[in-house]
Amino acid sequence: MYKMISSLSISLLMPLILFCGEIHVGAYLGINWGRMATQKLVPSMVVNLLLQNGISELRLFQPSFHVLDAFADTNIGLIVTLQENYLKNVFEQKQIDDYIHERVKVYSEKGVKFRYVYVGNEPFTKSLYMKKQFNGTIRYLNMTRDALDKFNLPNIKATTPHFTDVLTNVTKPSEGDFREDIKGKMLEFLDCINRTGAPFVIHIFPIYTVYRYGFDVDFAFFDNKSKFKIVDGNNSYTNLFTFIYDTLVSALAKAGYGDMEIIVGQIGWPTDGYVSASEPNAERFHRGLLQYIARKEGTPLRPNKDINMYLLGLTDENMVVTDYGPYQRHWGIYKHDGIPKYKIDFTLQDRDVKPSVAKGTVRMPNRWCAFDGKTDHNESLVLQDYEYACEKSDCTAFGAGATCDNLSFTEKVSYAYNMLCQITNQDLRKSNLSGATMTTNNPSTPDCDFPIEILTAEVVDGGSALTRRY
Structure with a gap:
C-alpha cells in the first residue's frame, strides 16, 4: 500500500x-x-x-x-x-x-x-x-x-x-x-x-x-x-x-x-x-x-x-x-523533521514563500529530557555525563555566537541530556545520566530550541560493514 x-x-x-x-x-x-x-x-x-x-x-x-x-x-x-x-x-x-x-x-x-x-x-x-x-x-x-x-x-x-x-x-x-x-x-x-x-x-x-x-x-x-x-x-x-x-x-x-x-x-x-x-x-x-x-x-x-x-x-x-x-x-534549508526554516523559491521566480513541508514524518511525543538541577549530585559525574551526552549527540548550538551560546551551565546540561535522549527515542534507560528526568514542560528558551526528533524506519544501508555508510 x-x-x-x-x-x-x-x-x-x-x-x-x-x-x-x-x-x-x-x-x-x-x-x-x-x-x-x-x-x-x-x-x-x-x-x-x-x-x-x-x-x-x-x-x-x-x-x-x-x-x-x-x-x-x-x-x-x-x-x-x-x-x-x-x-x-x-x-x-x-x-x-x-x-x-x-x-x-x-x-x-x-x-x-x-x-x-x-x-x-x-x-x-x-x-x-x-x-x-x-x-x-x-x-x-x-x-x-x-x-x-x-x-x-x-x-x-x-x-x-x-x-x-x-x-x-x-x-x-x-x-x-x-x-x-x-x-x-x-x-x-x-x-x-x-x-x-x-x-x-x-x-x-x-x-x-x-x-x-x-x-x-x-x-x-x-x-x-x-x-x-x-x-x-x-x-x-x-x-x-x-x-x-x-x-x-x-x-x-x-x-x-x-x-x-x-x-x-x-x-x-x-x-x-x-x-x-x-x-x-x-x-x-x-x-x-x-x-x-x-x-x-x-x-x-x-x-x-x-x-x-x-x-x-x-x-x-x-x-x-x-x-x-x-x-x-546546520546547513539544512529544512529542519530534520522536514519543516522549512525560512523562505526560499527554488524556481528562481523570487516568490516570497516557504518551500513545501515534507509529508509523512511522525514527531515523537512532546517530552523532553532535562537535568533536575539538584545540588546533591556529584559534580564531577554530572560534568562527565554532560560531556558524554555532547559527544554522542550534538551540542554544536553551543558555539560562539550560536543560538544556545548564552545558556547557563544547568541549561546546557539539560540541552545535552535532551539531545542524547531524543536520538535514543526518548529512552532514558539507554543513557543512565546523572540527574536526568523526563518532562512535558518545554525547556526551550527564546533563542535556544530544545528539539524533539522524528520517528523513522530509515537506515543508511543494509549491506556489509564496508558499504553500509554509502
Missing part, C-alpha cells in the same frame, strides 16, 4: 517538475542531500519533497540501494559519490567495476537519471592532503571512467569536487592560482577531466571564507550593505561569490584550461553554530544568490554565462564531521 501511494504521488507530481524544469533553460539549480543524521527522512519523502518544490537535480552522498530505488523514473538528475572510506579499500579495477555496475548501471536501466559520479571529496584540502591520508584521486578517477565506459555510460561524467583552499590566498581574482604544494597533482587532475569533458567542481562556503580572509561579513551577501569591495583593474567585486568564482577562472586559465566548465557543487549559509549563522541571514543569502542566478549575468571574467550550482543542503546533519566548524551540522 505504501509503495502504491508513493508511486501515485510521484506520477501526480511529475508535471510540476517538468514545468519547473522549463524555467531553468540552459542552467539548473540542484541541492545536496546528506544523511549523516540520527533520524532521516525516508527516500520516498525526499523524492516527493523535491518534486513539490521543482528541484530537478540532487547530489547523493550515500547512494544506498533503497535510496536509488526511490529515484527511478522521477526525471531527477543524480550525482553519486564514491567516498574516501570506500575508495581506500579499493585495490583493483574489478572493485570499481562492481560498484558502478550495481549502483549505476543497474539503476540506469531502472530509470534513474545519473549525471555525474564524484570520485572522492575535496582530496587536496590542506588538512587532508598534509596528513597524506588519501592521495589516490587521479588513479580512482581513471578507474571510474574506465568502469563507466565498460558499461556503455558515456554521458555520465566522472570528476572530483574541491574546496576553495586549493586556491592561493589572493587579494584579487586576477592573481588566482592553485597552491604550490598541489600544483603538480592539480595539473594532472585537470588534464584527466579535460580529456573526458568533465567539469571542475568547486565548493564555496561564504561564511567560512569571509572570516578566513578577514573580509567584511556583508561582502558574503549579494545585497552587500557595506562599502567593502575589491577592485581588480577594470573589474569591481561587491560580493564574495563572484570574487571566488573569478579567482578560480584565473587559476584555470593559468593552467591552460580557461574555458573549462565550472559547477558550484556546494554553496549555502548555515543557520546555527557560528557567528552570523542564523535563519534570517540564510534567507537573505539565498534570496540574493537565486536572484543573481536568475539574471544570468555571469561574472566579470565570464559575463552573461549560466552558472550551475547545488545548494547545501536539504536537511541538517547532526552527525556530520565538523572540520571547518560547528556550523557544518
Whole structure:
C-alpha cells in the first residue's frame, strides 16, 4: 500500500517538475542531500519533497540501494559519490567495476537519471592532503571512467569536487592560482577531466571564507550593505561569490584550461553554530544568490554565462564531521523533521514563500529530557555525563555566537541530556545520566530550541560493514 501511494504521488507530481524544469533553460539549480543524521527522512519523502518544490537535480552522498530505488523514473538528475572510506579499500579495477555496475548501471536501466559520479571529496584540502591520508584521486578517477565506459555510460561524467583552499590566498581574482604544494597533482587532475569533458567542481562556503580572509561579513551577501569591495583593474567585486568564482577562472586559465566548465557543487549559509549563522541571514543569502542566478549575468571574467550550482543542503546533519566548524551540522534549508526554516523559491521566480513541508514524518511525543538541577549530585559525574551526552549527540548550538551560546551551565546540561535522549527515542534507560528526568514542560528558551526528533524506519544501508555508510 505504501509503495502504491508513493508511486501515485510521484506520477501526480511529475508535471510540476517538468514545468519547473522549463524555467531553468540552459542552467539548473540542484541541492545536496546528506544523511549523516540520527533520524532521516525516508527516500520516498525526499523524492516527493523535491518534486513539490521543482528541484530537478540532487547530489547523493550515500547512494544506498533503497535510496536509488526511490529515484527511478522521477526525471531527477543524480550525482553519486564514491567516498574516501570506500575508495581506500579499493585495490583493483574489478572493485570499481562492481560498484558502478550495481549502483549505476543497474539503476540506469531502472530509470534513474545519473549525471555525474564524484570520485572522492575535496582530496587536496590542506588538512587532508598534509596528513597524506588519501592521495589516490587521479588513479580512482581513471578507474571510474574506465568502469563507466565498460558499461556503455558515456554521458555520465566522472570528476572530483574541491574546496576553495586549493586556491592561493589572493587579494584579487586576477592573481588566482592553485597552491604550490598541489600544483603538480592539480595539473594532472585537470588534464584527466579535460580529456573526458568533465567539469571542475568547486565548493564555496561564504561564511567560512569571509572570516578566513578577514573580509567584511556583508561582502558574503549579494545585497552587500557595506562599502567593502575589491577592485581588480577594470573589474569591481561587491560580493564574495563572484570574487571566488573569478579567482578560480584565473587559476584555470593559468593552467591552460580557461574555458573549462565550472559547477558550484556546494554553496549555502548555515543557520546555527557560528557567528552570523542564523535563519534570517540564510534567507537573505539565498534570496540574493537565486536572484543573481536568475539574471544570468555571469561574472566579470565570464559575463552573461549560466552558472550551475547545488545548494547545501536539504536537511541538517547532526552527525556530520565538523572540520571547518560547528556550523557544518546546520546547513539544512529544512529542519530534520522536514519543516522549512525560512523562505526560499527554488524556481528562481523570487516568490516570497516557504518551500513545501515534507509529508509523512511522525514527531515523537512532546517530552523532553532535562537535568533536575539538584545540588546533591556529584559534580564531577554530572560534568562527565554532560560531556558524554555532547559527544554522542550534538551540542554544536553551543558555539560562539550560536543560538544556545548564552545558556547557563544547568541549561546546557539539560540541552545535552535532551539531545542524547531524543536520538535514543526518548529512552532514558539507554543513557543512565546523572540527574536526568523526563518532562512535558518545554525547556526551550527564546533563542535556544530544545528539539524533539522524528520517528523513522530509515537506515543508511543494509549491506556489509564496508558499504553500509554509502
